[in-house]
Amino acid sequence: MSEYLLEMRGIVKAFSGVKALDGIDLQVRAGECVGLCGENGAGKSTLMKVLSAVYPYGDWEGQILWQGKELKAKSIRETEETGIVIIHQELMLVPHLSVTENIFLGNEITTLGGIMNYEAMHQRARELMLELKMPDINVALPVSNYGGGHQQLIEIAKALNKKAKLLILDEPTSSLTRTEIRILLDIILELKKKGVACVMISHKLDEIAAVCDTISVIRDGMHIGTRPMGELSVDQIITMMVGREIKNLFPRETHPIGDVIFEARNMTCYDVDNPQRKRVDDISFELRKGEILGVAGLVGAGRTELVMAIFGCYAGRYEGEVYLEGKPMHIRSPQQAVHAGICLVPEDRKRHGIVPLMAVGYNITLSEMEMYSHWGVLNPVAEMKAIQQMIDSMHIKTATPLLPIKGLSGGNQQKAVVAKMLLPKPLVLILDEPTRGVDVGAKYEIYKLMFDLVKQGVSIIMISSELPEVLGISDRVLVISEGHLRGNFINEGLTQEQVMSAAIGQAEVLAA
Ligand SMILES: Nc1ncnc2c1ncn2[C@@H]1O[C@H](COP(=O)(O)OP(=O)(O)OP(=O)(O)O)[C@@H](O)[C@H]1O
Ligand SMILES: [Mg+2]
Known part of the structure; x- marks a missing residue:
């Protein structure tokens, strides 16, 4: 039996010929929390999507070993059944469904006759809310009634309900308050004691330091190093991430x-x-x-x-x-x-900042369409030039300006949103x-x-x-x-x- 619960070996994943992951290894033991660190676009979310079969077996190269046996999952449902549960970077809740319905979506409790058992589901949902120190949440109300921080915790409740053996948290704290973050970190520590393993992605290195036993750093789709947390200072992690010292x-x-x-x-x-x-x-x-x-x-x-x-x-x-x-x-x-x-770069990028399926470039010039049109006729050359200048000056990592912005890593989407609001020269x-x-x-x-x-x-x-x-x-x-x-x-x-x-x-x- 392998000492690892999970082993990923030589994972390669490309998007239209461009390698986002170029031979990555990752190991996780039962009860261990691994911090996955790297710059925006390094490939952290992609690696976790490979692991959770958002990208199914066959869509990538390499090998995943789960409890010593090769895992060839074709769907998220399959990885969840083996005990791998992911909480995505972007919220995935269905706004008009209730808190309970969201928690049990695709995982409903039914009576023997196959009828939904709302009683039992509400009961369990309430327990989860208490566990997450949110006694005031009314689990029968739509999740859209609650703010970003609460929604994030509801997402976490949903994952906890799935009895994970390995919990993947992709930037789980980005919209949480200090108190909420503390609650979440405590829950992770509790889970570890019960033998649950975690992979945590966060740009807040103090949070990583608070819960992780091991740090694994990737850069440009490549594995840079894996070290025990105790041997590393925050400065050293940063140096591994960016490949240079930031004083x-x-x-x-x-x-x-x-x-x-x-x-x-x-x-x-x-x-x-x-x-x-x-x-x-x-x-x-x-x-x-x-x-x-x-x-x-x-x-x-x-x-x-x-x-x-x-x-x-x-x-x-x-x-x-x-x-x-x-x-x-x-x-x-x-x-x-x-x-x-007066220009505003909004807080909630997904709701107010971007048009997800539109190209990166056109997202950037969205607020400035008139600048590139003369009597209503667009000047595509001038527009492209402005776009390219912004992409270069802000180091936005994208294969081409024409890629739908949805395909960019979270941080690079954020840079594009800032770029959009700089073009009008406020x-x-x-x-x-x-x-x-x-x-x-x-x-x-x-x-x-x-x-x-x-x-x-x-x-x-x-x-x-x-x-x-x-x-x-x-x-x-x-x-x-x-x-x-x-x-x-x-x-x-x-x-x-x-x-x-x-x-x-x-x-x-x-x-x-
Ligand atoms: N669906 C997609 N289509 C095309 N390219 C993609 C897609 N998803 C990711 N990429 C590219 O793969 C690379 C890695 O992206 P990924 O989202 O894994 O980065 P990340 O490390 O999670 O970054 P962040 O910290 O900003 O969230 C990026 O260059 C990104 O543009
Ligand atoms: Mg990411």
Whole structure:
């Protein structure tokens, strides 16, 4: 009997002739958690799709051994039956089905007569919600009633319900709050004790360090190395991932900051479903030319609602005034905002950022169609040139600009979404969680790009839930908590503790 629960040997997977995986090996023992690390586009998700038979046997080369025997699974159902369960990077829930129905989709509990046993399923779903410390979820309601973080945990509940022997988590924490992340990491530790193995993919190396026993790094579809976690520092993992040393994660550069260019006054947003409730309560702030304004706060604090209202796309009722270069703006749609010089890169890439089946290139020029048309006639040469420049300058990894954007790795999709909003040359660029799901190397590139932009006089509002990033990049930091502005700090000597205590409502607002 092999010492491994799972062995993948020499896995090769190509997409239209281009090798995404070029001979990868991976071993996992029972009860072991392996952290799979690598840059955007390295092949992490593809490798896990091979393992879970999203790409069935025959679609790739190499060998998979499961408990010592060769596994030739043709479908996800088959791998699930053997005990391999995957939680995908992008949410896979069916929005209009209830929480219970989603958890039991394709796996329903039936009575002897073959009738759905809703009683039993609701009961089990409620137990799972308790296990995941979400007692308030009503399992009979559609999942679309719940936000991204909750949905992610529901997805995890669905996987837990399948009695996995090997659980694959592909960036499971990207839309979770700190508390939710802690709950998930604890669950992984519990599962390990029960002998369940895990493969965890995450760009947040502190999470990897917290639960993984072994680190396996891949780069450009090739296996770079596998080492016990205890032997590696986070810096060493980064070096293995990017193939060079990154000394300073935050390339903060000094740059001139001008006069106030943008102002939001008395912004208030009402909840979509409950118009009595304020999601944003009377927030006012200013932004200077060439300034990077970080917006910190806990997930759900109202930050996204605030910037969506500024951009003219908040779904509920909202009030407030917006001034650009001293002039009042009446923005009621994203088109008007872009036209006025305000661009927003949204948080939820899958819902608001991309047209999945459209080519990478055309996704990038989507907001700027008029620029490439003359009296309604498109100029394809100019358009292609602009696209290629963006792809090069942002190092977007794609076989061709004509590949449907769906085929790009998560992080590269994110870069394309940022690229789209840079083309209109905005005065004010709003970035909502711009580096979510983006690897360390690409994060560095996005920061560099932000500094290039502010040096050219662009002003940036950056929402981020990662405090080191907020403190590493911003000139000034706003802290928002439960819809209220709790702090406005010049970022000089500012600490994580100061920001956190403002976010949980302890510090008073300091005039900046
Ligand atoms: N369906 C597809 N069609 C064409 N190319 C694809 C497809 N899926 C993945 N690729 C390519 O395979 C490579 C590996 O992608 P993969 O999604 O595995 O990366 P990843 O390591 O998970 O990155 P990320 O951290 O950004 O999620 C990328 O270059 C990607 O463009
Ligand atoms: Mg991926």
